[in-house]
Amino acid sequence: MMRTLLAGASALALLGALGGTVAAQTGMLDKAVGGYTFDQAAKEGPDTKNFNNKDGKLTFAIVTHTAGNGFFDPTYVGAKVAADMIGAKLLMLGSEAPVDDIPRELEILNQIVQDPTIDGVIMTTPQAGAYDDLVKKLESKGIPVATTNSFDATIYNRSSISHTGQDSSAAGIGGEAMAKCVLDSGAKSGSILFPSTTTLGNVEVNNRVTAAFEATVKTLEAAGRLKDFQVDAGPTNIGIDVDQNNVTGSVVSLIESRGDVVGIMGNNAFVTPAIGDAVGQLKIGDKICSYGFDLGPKQLEQIKNGNLDGALGQQPFLQGFWPVMQLYLQIDRGVAAADLDTKAQLVTSSNVGNVGKRFEN
Numbered sequence: 001m002m003r004t005l006l007a008g009a010s011a012l013a014l015l016g017a018l019g020g021t022v023a024a025q026t027g028m029l030d031k032a033v034g035g036y037t038f039d040q041a042a043k044e045g046p047d048t049k050n051f052n053n054k055d056g057k058l059t060f061a062i063v064t065h066t067a068g069n070g071f072f073d074p075t076y077v078g079a080k081v082a083a084d085m086i087g088a089k090l091l092m093l094g095s096e097a098p099v100d101d102i103p104r105e106l107e108i109l110n111q112i113v114q115d116p117t118i119d120g121v122i123m124t125t126p127q128a129g130a131y132d133d134l135v136k137k138l139e140s141k142g143i144p145v146a147t148t149n150s151f152d153a154t155i156y157n158r159s160s161i162s163h164t165g166q167d168s169s170a171a172g173i174g175g176e177a178m179a180k181c182v183l184d185s186g187a188k189s190g191s192i193l194f195p196s197t198t199t200l201g202n203v204e205v206n207n208r209v210t211a212a213f214e215a216t217v218k219t220l221e222a223a224g225r226l227k228d229f230q231v232d233a234g235p236t237n238i239g240i241d242v243d244q245n246n247v248t249g250s251v252v253s254l255i256e257s258r259g260d261v262v263g264i265m266g267n268n269a270f271v272t273p274a275i276g277d278a279v280g281q282l283k284i285g286d287k288i289c290s291y292g293f294d295l296g297p298k299q300l301e302q303i304k305n306g307n308l309d310g311a312l313g314q315q316p317f318l319q320g321f322w323p324v325m326q327l328y329l330q331i332d333r334g335v336a337a338a339d340l341d342t343k344a345q346l347v348t349s350s351n352v353g354n355v356g357k358r359f360e361n
Contacts, residue, residue, distance in 0.1 A: 048332045049087075052143060053117045058088040060327055061112050062122040062320065064149070065105040067094030070296040071269040071316060075149070077359045078320030079122070086328050091118075099244055099270045100202055102127045106134075113137045120144045120327035122320075125152035126202045132156040144330045146323040149314070150204040162330075163339045164322040166314040168207035170344035171267055174291045174312045175215030177346055181289035181309055182263045183223055190262035192216060192231045195251055195271055196239025206238035208267040208293065213237050216263075229262070239267070247274040252281055261288055269294035272311060276302030295347055295361045303352045313345035317360040 031037050049056050062079050064072045076092045083090035093108050095101035109123060113134055121138055125131050125147050135156045138145050147155065148164045155161065182192060194209050213233035220226040234240045243250040251274045255261045264279075266272035272292025276299065279290050285306040292299060295313040302308035322340045329335040347355055355361045 045332050051331050052119045052141070055117070058086070058119045058328065058331070059091065059117050060088055060120045060122065060324055061091040061093060061115075061118055062148075062323070063105055063108050063112065064094035064124045065102050065126050066097055066100050066269075068096045069098040069269050070298070071294045074316040074360055075320035078317035079324050080320075082321045082324035082328075086325070088324070088328065090324070099197070100126060102130065106130060109134050118143060120146070120331065122146045122148055122323040122327065124149045125155060126150035126204055128152045128154055128203050135161070144327050144336070146326045148319045148323045149316075150202070160337050162323065162326040162337050164319050164326070164342065166342045166344060168204055169211045171208035171212040171293065171312065172215035173344045173346055174265055174293065174310065175212030176219045177310055178212075178263050178265050178289050178291040179216045179219035181291075182229070183220070183225060185262065185289060187262040189228045190230070190260040191258045192229055192263035193254065193258065193261055194233035194239050194265055194267070195242045195254055195275070196234075196267055197244045197247070197270060198234065198239045198241045199244070202268070205268045209233055209239040210237045212265055212267060242271065242274070244270070247271060248277045248281070251275055251278040255282060255284075263289040263291075265290070266292040269296050269299070272308070273298040273302065276308040280305070280307040295345075295355055300347075300352060300355060303347060303349055306349070310346055310348040313347055313355070313361050315342035315345060315361075318342045
């Protein structure tokens with residue numbers, strides 16, 4: 001009892017001694033050390049809305065390489081939310097194709113760089129080296145650029161351009177999950193395949209395949225089971241090429257030709273739904289571990305009906321929202337090259353109900 005009283009007295013004495021300091025630290029701040037008020041500093045710059053086109057309103061364009069398969073829908077939603085927050089006009093553009101259409105994206109971008117009303121441009125960059133001239137033209141006019149989704153490490157002036165997206169190494173989460181699924185299934189042996197549209201030349205997707213392949217191998221090896229399975233990602237580990245003009249049919253043929261497939265994983269929003277369709281056609285949802293990439297409407301439905309065991313999301317809402325805010329901050333505040341890693345979200349039947357409730361996935 002005496003020790004308790006003494007401890008309480010000591011605490012009170014200490015609080016009394018520090019009373020002034022504690023009180024000061026709990027006060028509200030309204031003025032910066034630099035002398036200005038926070039209210040002043042939080043206001044938009046007087047020239048921001050007349051940055052380039054002088055019409056009193058910022059105009060940003062976002063251009064993707066495939067707007068036709070639903071993956072980028074939440075990206076456009078995120079960009080629209082951000083544009084509305086800052087009072088900007090947003091041009092939502094992209095290839096109408098359901099598969100990567102880089103020539104069409106470049107065609108649109110070449111039109112955009114000639115538009116005198118544009119104040120900033122967001123672009124996906126799936127083909128390394130294809131965007132340098134566009135960036136040079138925009139920067140020569142003082143127009144800021146932000147990249148999103150697919151990453152071109154060698155793009156002109158990379159260190160001064162922000163990027164929002166998921167590192168390709170995140171695909172390893174899917175590869176690990178698939179390997180564990182195969183092990184938990186009780187399979188004694190079999191093939192684990194990574195089909196992909198390698199002829200399209202999307203470096204980001206190729207890197208995902210490699211990362212998923214390596215994670216699968218590592219997981220099986222750690223379990224002492226690698227020798228029991230044939231893990232096949234093609235001759236250079238960027239995928240077993242499938243026919244982009246008949247992707248579902250070619251995945252069906254691939255599974256049937258191997259005859260012992262126990263695991264299969266796609267690494268973009270084109271091949272993954274084809275895997276789910278193939279599994280459904282062959283009625284092997286309970287016999288094969290099927291994983292993929294992206295959380296479009298098709299993939300979500302396939303997870304719900306059991307034709308796809310899981311898929312990795314890229315937080316595509318953020319891939320639209322942050323680049324718009326980045327362009328605004330660059331114009332208004334001089335903040336540049338603030339990258340955002342959107343990480344990976346593994347969705348399976350256990351949590352698929354939480355996805356897409358407000359268009360964010």
